[in-house]
Amino acid sequence: MLYYLFQYLESEFSLTGASVFQFITFRSAMAFILSLLISTIFGKKIINYLRRQQVGETVRDLGLEGQVQKAGTPTMGGVIIILATLIPVLLLSKLENVYIIILLITTVWMGFIGFADDYIKVFKKDKQGLKGRFKILGQVGLGLIVGSMLYFHPDVTIKEQLPVAEQVVQVDGKKKVFGETHKSTKTTVPFMKNNELDYAKAFSFLGDGYEKYGWIVFIFVTVFIVTGVSNGANLTDGIDGLAAGSSAIMVIALAIFAWVSGNIIFADYLDVMYIPKSGEMTVFILAFAGALIGFLWYNTYPAQVFMGDTGSLTIGGIIAVIAIAIRKELLLPILAGIFVIENLSVILQVSWFKYTKKKFGEGRRIFKMSPLHHHYQKSGYHESKIVVRFWIVGILLAVFTIVTLKLR
DSSP states (O other), rough: OHHHHHHHHHHHHTTGGGGGOOHHHHHHHHHHHHHHHHHHHHHHHHHHHHHHTOOBBOOOSSTTTTTTGGGOOBTTHHHHHHHHHHHHHHHOOOOHHHHOOOOOOOHHHHHHHHHHHHHHHHSSSOOTOOOOOHHHHHHHHHHHHHHHHHOOTOOOBBBBBBOGGGGOOOSSOOOOOOOOOOOOOOEOOOSSSEEEGGGGGGGGGGGGTTGGGHHHHHHHHHHHHHHHHHHHHHHHHTTTTHHHHHHHHHHHHHHHHHHHOOOOHHHHHHOOOOOTGGHHHHHHHHHHHHHHHHHHHHHHSSOSSSHHHHHHHHHHHHHHHHHTTTTTTGGGHTTTHHHHHHHHHHHHHHHHHHHHHHHHOOOOOOOSSSSSHHHHHHTTTHHHHHHHHHHHHHHHHHHHHTTTTTTO
C-alpha cells in the first residue's frame, strides 16, 4: 500500500525521495526491519493473550530432560510469524505481482491448516490434532494451486541466455544476451555446466509436441515438495529455537537467489535462469526472515512461546514455494538439509523398527529417539547446544548452496 501511495505522490507532486520506493532493495530492507519490530514488540502482547486464553502446550513425558517443565507454555505462536510477515508485505510490496499473490495464498492456506491442527489439540483436548489425511489433503491442495498458477499464469515466464553466436549488439549499444520471455517447465540442476532440466522431457517418448504435457510433471513435483518440506519443518519443531533459527538461515539464502534470479544483470553475470518479476519476492522473503528472527526473541531457550503447527507448517510451505518459484527446488536437499535429515531419521527409525519386529519378533531402533534432535537429547546434550550446532550446520549448508551458483 505504501508502495502505491509513494508512487502516486511522486507522479502527481514530484515528492522528493518518493522514488526510493521503486527499489526492491529499499523495500526489502524496510520489510525486514518492520517485521522484526512487529514480532518483537507485539510478540509479547500476543504471548500474554495466548496465556490468558490458556492456549498451553500439552507435553507427553518422553523422558527428555526439561520436557515436563515446558507444559503450559503458550503455543500457536506461529500467529506472530504470520502477522509480522503479512503486514510489511501488504504495506511495501507490489500486490499485483503474481509471485507475491502466490506467497500470500501459501501463508494464509498453510497457516489455516496449522491453526486448525493446534486448535483441535488445545481446545478439543485431542493430542492427535487434525487428522493426518486432512493435513495431507490441505498440503496437496496447496501444491495443486501453486503448481497451476506457476505454470498457467501469463506473468510467470523465464528468459534464457542466447547462444554466443546469436548474441547481438542492439541499436542502443547494449548487447542482447537473453531471448524473449516464454513459458517453461525448466528448473536448475546443481553442479552441472548446462544446469537446466526440463520436466517436460519426461514425456519426450510421445514425440513432437511433448512439451504440452510438461505441466503434469511440474505440478506433481510441486505437490511433492510442498508436502515434504512442510512436514520436514513440522518435525524439526521439537526443541526451543531449532525450527525458527534453521528456517531463518534457509530463508536468507533464498532471498539472495530470488534477488539474483529477478535481476537481469546478475542473472547474466552468474549465468543463472532469469525470471522476470521474481525479484519482488525478495520483499516477502526478507519480511519473513525478520519475522522468524523476531520470533526467536521469545522462542530461544527457555522458550516463552512455541510456534505450534500454525508456524511450522506455514514455514515449510513458504520455503518450498519460494524454491519452486525461483526454479531452485533441486537445491532444497542441500539448503534444507536440516529438514531432510530430521525427516529421514523418522523414516529410518520407523521402517527399521517395523522390519526388525516382523523378522525377529522384537522391534529395534537405529537412534535412541527420533527425530534426530531428540537422539542427541537422549545422549545427554543440552538442547541449547544441539540447537546452536544445528544452526552452524545450517549456515554451512546455506553457504554451500549459494556457492553452487558458480560451482559447476
